[in-house]
Amino acid sequence: MNQLDATFAALADPTRRAILARLIEGEASVMELAEPFAMSQPSISKHLKVLESAGLISRGRDAQRRPCRLEAKPLAEANDWLERYRKIWEGNFQRLDALLGAMQANKTAGDAEQ
Amino acid sequence: MNQLDATFAALADPTRRAILARLIEGEASVMELAEPFAMSQPSISKHLKVLESAGLISRGRDAQRRPCRLEAKPLAEANDWLERYRKIWEGNFQRLDALLGAMQANKTAGDAEQ
DNA sequence: GTATTATATAGCCAATTGGGTATATACCCT
DNA sequence: AGGGTATATACCCAATTGGCTATATAATAC
Numbered sequence: 001m002n003q004l005d006a007t008f009a010a011l012a013d014p015t016r017r018a019i020l021a022r023l024i025e026g027e028a029s030v031m032e033l034a035e036p037f038a039m040s041q042p043s044i045s046k047h048l049k050v051l052e053s054a055g056l057i058s059r060g061r062d063a064q065r066r067p068c069r070l071e072a073k074p075l076a077e078a079n080d081w082l083e084r085y086r087k088i089w090e091g092n093f094q095r096l097d098a099l100l101g102a103m104q105a106n107k108t109a110g111d112a113e114q
Numbered sequence: 115m116n117q118l119d120a121t122f123a124a125l126a127d128p129t130r131r132a133i134l135a136r137l138i139e140g141e142a143s144v145m146e147l148a149e150p151f152a153m154s155q156p157s158i159s160k161h162l163k164v165l166e167s168a169g170l171i172s173r174g175r176d177a178q179r180r181p182c183r184l185e186a187k188p189l190a191e192a193n194d195w196l197e198r199y200r201k202i203w204e205g206n207f208q209r210l211d212a213l214l215g216a217m218q219a220n221k222t223a224g225d226a227e228q
Numbered sequence: 229g230t231a232t233t234a235t236a237t238a239g240c241c242a243a244t245t246g247g248g249t250a251t252a253t254a255c256c257c258t
Numbered sequence: 259a260g261g262g263t264a265t266a267t268a269c270c271c272a273a274t275t276g277g278c279t280a281t282a283t284a285a286t287a288c
Binding site for chain 1: 276284
């Protein structure tokens with residue numbers, strides 16, 4: 001799976017987004033992360049595995065605990081992808097025309113979605 | 115399904131991202147959208163259905179054609195969600211501290227993930 | 229070593245997904 | 259009406275997902 005695929009897929013689940021939101025405040029153990037949810041510990045571990053293999057969290061070791069910390073770089077990549085649409089959702093079609101001009105100019109090099 | 119769920123789930127597929135990228139250039143019919151892909155027309159129609167029910171495209175009518183156009187507003191919402199992590203991926207922990215202070219101050223009102 | 233705590237793994241299950249083919253529907257043209 | 263073109267729908271299928279319970283592993287505490 002592509003990095004962008006994995007990032008967006010990981011973000012598509014509200015439990016996982018809530019976990020990431022919690023991790024803004026700092027590292028947390030699996031138990032701490034599980035606490036707000038009416039969900040079994042193994043299910044949380046599965047979600048963490050998805051987040052980890054998408055590179056959105058990394059894990060340490062503190063005695064029996066495996067604390068999770070946020071790794072936000074893949075989110076930056078997702079954000080970059082979304083930026084291409086900003087001109088459209090902001091309704092700024094002048095800038096959009098400029099963007100399209102630039103895209104046309106680059107048609108010689110490989111384009112597609114990257 | 116939540117709007118954010120639907121948006122991120124739709125973006126998790128590279129075919130769908132490529133379709134959206136194509137639609138930056140303007141409206142396109144199903145045939146036009148299908149052309150770059152080694153994939154059957156019904157499969158493309160399925161992808162379009164996913165994009166449409168996520169609100170990322172809307173469709174018109176032009177004789178037999180059902181042209182698709184980009185609806186970027188849900189992408190703005192996704193972008194807003196990602197913005198919360200910008201301070202982290204940019205490594206700006208001073209600003210992050212300020213953010214955490216604000217979050218703490220708002221603890222009285224409902225927070226959670228939204 | 230044995231118990232306790234924290235986490236991971238295995239296996240089950242129903243639902244969803246992403247592809248396919250075959251067929252239906254909608255619209256245009258003569 | 260009949261033929262072509264564009265798109266949608268109905269199924270089929272294998273793989274994935276997201277939940278569960280039961281169990282295994284890891285590290286600490288006694």
